[in-house]
Amino acid sequence: MKIFAKPVELSYFCIIIRFHALFEHQMKKFFIAFLGSLAGIWFSLFIAFVGFTIIIAAAAASSIGSKTVSEIKNNSYLNITMSGAINERPGMVKPIEVLQGIDKELLGLNEIVGAIRSAATDDCISGIFIDCKGSSAGLAQRQAILEALKEFKGTAPEKWIYAYADAYTQGDYYVASVADSLFLNPIGMADIHGLSSTNLYFKNLLDKMGVEMQVVKVGTYKSAVEPFLLDKMSEPAREQQELYLNNMWKYVAGEIAESRGVTVADVNAWADSLVFTTSAENLVKLKVVDRLLYRHEMDEKLEKLTNVDSVDDLPAVGVSDYCSARDIYKKGKGKGAKIGVLYATGDITDEEGDGIVASKLVPEILNLADEDNLDGLVLCVNSGGGSAFASEQIWEALQQWKKITGKPLYVSMSDYAASGGYYISCGADRIYAQPTTLTGSIGIFGMIPNAHGLIADKLGVNTSTVSTNPRAVPISIMDPMTPAQRSAMQAYVEQGYELFTRRCAEGRGMSQDSIKAIAEGRVWDGAEALRIGLVDELGGLDKAIAGMAKKLNVETWKVIEYPVLEPKWYDIVLKAGVDFKASLVDEELGEMKPLYETLRQVKGLAPVQARMGFFEVNL
Secondary structure, three states, X not given: OOOOOOOOOHHHHHHHHHXXXXXXXXXXXXXXXXXXXXXXXHHHHHHHHHHHHHHHHHHHHHHOOOOOOOOOOOOEEEEEEEEEEOEOOXXXXXXXXXXXXXXOOOOEHHHHHHHHHHHOOOOOEEEEEEEEEEEEOOHHHHHHHHHHHHHHHHHOOOOEEEEXXXXXXXXXXXXXXXXXXXXXXXXXXXOOOXXXXXXXXXXXXXXXXXXXXXXXXXXXOOHHHHHHOOOOOOHHHHHHHHHHHHHHHHHHHHHHHHHHOOOHHHHHHHHHOOHHHXXXXXXXXXXXXXXXXXXXXHHHHHHHHHOOOOHHHOOXXXXXXXXHHOOOOEEOOOXXXXXXXXXXXXXXXXXXXXXEEHHHHHHHHHHHOOOOOOOEEEEEEEEOEEEHHHHHHHHHHHHHHHHHHOOOEEEEEXXXXXXXXXXXXXXXXXXXXXXXXXXXXXXXXXXXXXXXXXXXXXXXXXXXXXXXXXXXXXXXXXOOOOHHHHHHHHHHHHHHHHHHHHXXXXXXXXXXXXXXXXXXXXXXXXXXXXXXXXXXXXXXXXXXXXXXXXXXXXXXXXXXXXXXXXXXHHHHHHHHHHHHHHHHHHHHHHHHXXXXXXXXXXXXXXXXXXXXXXXXXEO
């Protein structure tokens, strides 16, 4: 939603900050020459790196699809290694890891859940081994895995589920808690501490630099702008975070207590006592884990379970290998229905980015309208929002899909489907969310920096403007907004809020006033969202697909995923550069990475945003 021919570019703001840093250090002239030489050296290294990357990428590309299993032996077990990032779908091979000799399974939530459900009725699979090595995943994603494991136990009670770790992170422990037995290294640990969310606030920093963030917004609870206006959390923001964090933890603690045969009070006692500091022997006494084993002893136990003589003969089948040998996307026998699953994950942007890019997703949706073989579509959303303009374009494309096809559209919400993420979801025929999903945040804001204090007062740069009309001068970071400009921007944002709430009201079959009563930018957990009418049912993607099949009156169906993943060699090369940069950032910034990531996000923001706050729930 752009109101001016040339909207404010927040990247200018970041450039000025960098210039200010150089100015303050008063670098000498000879250093400029040195930088020129250094730049030449780095450019040469970059060219060499690109060439080397192509070689690595070729090796990586050749490895894609090489790990396939055509046959699964009897008495095998599904090996789920909880390590690295778990995305909605498997990621691409990382050339840097290929170079380092790291053989890491690329885990996708869709494949993990699909493999577990399929393994329950697979005569060749005798059980599941969960190897916990510190994975990164959202709470709703972990909940989907846990639910699949519980269903596995119900469908195949004769099969076993074991879990092992040298050290259980809380997220991995949540998933592993459903296992028949939890094993731990004799000098290992288990971290259970509850949930938290930490926000960064930049007002004092901006004041010192002479920069003022000019904000126009609608929504008392729209806290995404607070880090740039305040030096601490507001009471409305604290109120909403306390509500959904407590609700989410109550659910998680209840699941752990049920699985471990203890009370919720016991789980809270573990969290309150910093249980990760206690001895492994005491963890057994507290029923946090069942037994202490070294890794080789765990292997020996698996050998006995599978009737093999050595660890080299263990019939372990990884998730990716299992999915290459079994069709996890088919349910039942016969032809049945074809259900499309369209993934929409990440920040919502207009033209570019790694997440939900409207210029790419909108044509994808409209093209799916021509897919006559699809009987229904499920949109899988994992997004905290982004551009309000892009969100409207995606919403409209989905409505066109419904109008053209006359077929059902469902939404499955993952970790986040808030603000713009809810905008693109609200027009669905039915919405599913996990109890731990964060959704709602129905509100809009605009954020424009005024760097006059930095540019004029500290850097000594002044401007003079000639214009043909009184309001010909666009909003600029060089000067504060005039009262007329601020009024116009506020009216524009309010107009966007009216549109947003109207879309929600139409989609949910509620009055606009009723939507506004639960909007105001407030974030809700999935259970509360169900209570107030923002979602229809609790459950993950599998439940949404099963609900679609019931709507279609079929017991057999085939899932087809979109966008189709067919990475080209140049995609892998480009990904190598991104991974290289990311590895440098991770190594150099350490705990300061969240600050860098927040500033990087702000730099690329569109002028008007439908976005929840810049924070994550810490597991």
